[in-house]
Amino acid sequence: MLIEIRPEPFDPWAEVSIHPERCGVEAGSFGACSVFVGSMRDFNLGDTVHCMELEHYEGMTEKLLADHAGAVIDRYGLTELLILHRVGMIYPGDPIVLVAAWSAHRAEAFDGCRDMMEHLKSRATFWKKESLEDTAEQRWVDNR
Amino acid sequence: MLIEIRPEPFDPWAEVSIHPERCGVEAGSFGACSVFVGSMRDFNLGDTVHCMELEHYEGMTEKLLADHAGAVIDRYGLTELLILHRVGMIYPGDPIVLVAAWSAHRAEAFDGCRDMMEHLKSRATFWKKESLEDTAEQRWVDNR
Amino acid sequence: MAISVKVFASLREDLGVDRARINPSKADTARQVWQQITSREPPGNLLCAVNHQYVNLDSRVRDGDEVAFFPPVNGG
């Protein structure tokens, strides 16, 4: 299991590609890998977005993700789980989040990946502030 | 949309990485990508598997996948869909299938990817024949 | 013309038939096509396609059709 909050851009597909070997997991030991990558769109709520600042609560974010990741690995019997999340200044097209789940069979990989993503979206302590194009306006995203 | 049956090994993460640009889809136009990769395990039903031959019904496979891919794109409003499937002689660790779905939001990407995979597993005309280690035995997989 | 028959995977090995051509006057349904290629009963899990579409064994076949028989699929 690897969980990292990254202040610099990352290549999600390169990270997934090297991950099993990096963890000492042999390619023949799993049969399924489910991956989700969330990336920044250049539009939101009808506006063109120029960039976005991603803030988080250092310490709590890592704890929340690690606790739930451990529960997900146990619940779905995963072979391996990788979670990367950007913070800092982000531009359209940049990857924001990567969740990848490896397991023997596909249902566990799909369900484990999705469970982790839903938890991350609803509980993990990240906040987004968009800067709109053509104006000096900044706005916090989706603060219900 | 790209659907290919590949007689040669492929790198699923490299394929996903280049796919949007290859299709003329800009990185800022989608916010979510869900990927599933199925790969060959070195064990099955308690036996060590040495290699596997994957046969398909040329013509019908492509038609089935293309028909359902079109339906999935419409149903979930996907931006793009990529499906690759190996045939021929496959060794443990080799990727067998890749399904990748891009969309504006995560639910559609997850649901579209999974729907496509479930259809592929239950309907697409592929058959696997395993060669076991230490014996000359070959057996067809899971022919209920 | 003729009806073209294809058999796949374990079924191909069991029947010892890969491809066949059937005179359309001898087969009105997929089941009759089956009976032209083997004297065996169709297995309970037999799948059949006509012109790349799944059908049941009582489906009509016509001159020029491609009829395929195969066991349950398991790609992915």
Added chain:
Amino acid sequence: MAISVKVFASLREDLGVDRARINPSKADTARQVWQQITSREPPGNLLCAVNHQYVNLDSRVRDGDEVAFFPPVNGG
């Protein structure tokens, strides 16, 4: 010792408070910690954590705790 307070995102900007230290004798619950940093009513969607665990505003706080207030999260 003291209770350490952190405020995040839009709430940090609205209150004009980033970090604070509160005398534990003045706050037995997370709600009383809130009242020490602002005279405003807690917003309906306010979230609170004590020592990195989500809690409600009536949870007890102790000397040395880290208490955080923030709006709904939206990562990923």
